[in-house]
Amino acid sequence: MKSIKFFAIDIDGTLTLNGNGALNLDALAKLRYLVKLGYKVIYVTGRSSLEAYALSVFGGTTHIAIGENGGVITTSPVEHKLLANKENCLMGFNILTKRIKGVNQKPVFPRLTEIVLERTFDIDEGNRIFIENDLDLTLVDSNYAFHINEYKINKGFGLAFLLRKLNIDSDEAVAIGDSETDIPMFKQSRFSVTFESSAQNVRNSATHLVGGTNGEGLINAIDLIIRGKAF
CATH class of the missing domain: 3.40.50.1000 (HAD superfamily/HAD-like)
Known part of the structure; x- marks a missing residue:
């Protein structure tokens, strides 16, 4: 070591x-x-x-x-x-709620750079919507929740x-x-x-x-x- x-x-x-x-x-x-x-x-x-x-x-x-x-x-x-701007993630969240049913924020401690969602929808569909809307965002699955983060x-x-x-x-x-x-x-x-x-x-x-x-x-x-x- x-x-x-x-x-x-x-x-x-x-x-x-x-x-x-x-x-x-x-x-x-x-x-x-x-x-x-x-x-x-x-x-x-x-x-x-x-x-x-x-x-x-x-x-x-x-x-x-x-x-x-x-x-x-x-x-x-x-x-x-x-290292990121939460406002960008909030924009992505608002778009997802209009396009996919069952997109809900997960009750968590306050976040400074991301949006945390319940694991209640198709994450691949969500990422396709981000791409279609030319958003520099990604959805990732931590097994605890879905997270909207800036792509980087x-x-x-x-x-x-x-x-x-x-x-x-x-x-x-x-x-x-x-x-x-x-x-x-x-x-x-x-x-x-x-x-x-x-x-x-x-x-x-x-x-x-x-x-x-x-x-x-x-x-x-x-x-x-x-x-x-x-x-």
Whole structure:
């Protein structure tokens, strides 16, 4: 692990239990152990950066969070770097509601750069509508919700921005996640780990695969890294 400085960690489906937001405390303990060893452990999530930042404070990991699928970087309770414009996403939402039935916002913590929707419609149809209307937007599925983001925004975009700010090379980063939205951050990290239960395209995009779900996979991923077998 001598070349590794940074761990980018997804939250939902990676650190949580059964999709209800509860944390796997054994997995959290593993992350705190990495911090104790001197590594930066950063949450990269589709949730709000405020949720992730609060988790970093109370959970004892590095006090930085990338939220909204890479659209916001939070470094303190009052410091938020916005990498996108929410007004563009709101325009896309208004168009979708006129063209597709069942498009509803999901009740979530306030967002600064994106619109979060219930998973109640055909996401491919939504993206076709964006293309037809020449909107520089995309719909992505985090398995937690559908997200309207500016096309450039993804977890990899936010991660690359933060790594530059911290003067950390992508070769010094590990990314761990379970869903399609994690693929862009896999591409920004030398090493990436996902789970046997992940979708095929996610498994194909990671450099390493481990068993386990509901946080157990994260434990297995960290154990793999600590033992040096991934490198």
